[in-house]
Amino acid sequence: MTDEIAAWGRRIHGPTLPGTGTRCLRDTPLTPDELEEVVTIVAAARARRHGATLPERLKTRHWDSTMTAMLAINARLGWPSAGWKIGAASLEVQRAEGMPGPSPGQLAQHGLVASPGRVPSHLFINYRCAESEFAFKMARDLPARPTPYAEAEVADAVESLHPALEVGDTVFDDWYGASGYFGAALDNNGAAAFVYGAPVTEWRHFDLATARVDLSLNGAWQKSGVGAAAMGHPLTALTWVANWLRVRRLGLHAGEFVSTGSCTGHFFVAPGDRLVADFGPLGVVDATFE
16 A cells, blocks of 8 residues: 555556547447456456456447446346446536436445444455535436426435545556556446435535545545536536436336535545545545445
8 A cells, every 4th residue: 555645546547548548449338248248257257256357349438338338247147236336427427438428327225334434345345435415315216208307306316425435446457557448437437335324304504516535545635626626516416317228228226325426526545544424514434434
């Protein structure tokens, strides 16, 4: 572990710096056989908790193939769902990973940790990339349907708001190097652990777009952000997830969480670190990493 702290946390993410990954040359769709290969490689690595390398011939920047593979990997693993997260919801993260826009990943039940809590090491293979986020817990289903969901309708389906830390990992070595073929997006958008704070039921009384988050590592302040960093407003991000799932004949379910994207960007931590995200009147998330 290095003691050097950058704006994106500890320098333990591999040799490639944010925004400097080399893009693979291919941008064509994966064939059905290639898709099966990708799903098998990533799902096996995730299930057996070891790193993986994709052959160059399987690397592509074709976005639909990436999303199809991500969903197929999750289906192959079959881990019980706790909800969804948004990857690259902020422009900062999109630039750092060369992403075309936001994209979702599925939260697993076994990755949930209540704050204050210890985040176990068995949830991770290579990294612990923490992001301070506003999360919603759903009170009722938002099923697939032909017509889009509006923000007001989505808001009415919310049970509570939670301050949260969404913690990413990927089977691929060199986090930002893998951005050349959308590595994190392919691997469930990095979703590995989700630390959630106490519920806020009267969340509509707050201006979430301007709500501040202060992130501290081992008692020392590191950086701050606001709710607008993730798609302009956490409710806008939640509505985006509901409609992303809707058009794929999926849906949100009562009791699921949706973590709406980073307010403070990436922050890599190491075993032994304690990370605290202070959302002011909306609460605190306190996580110690094993």
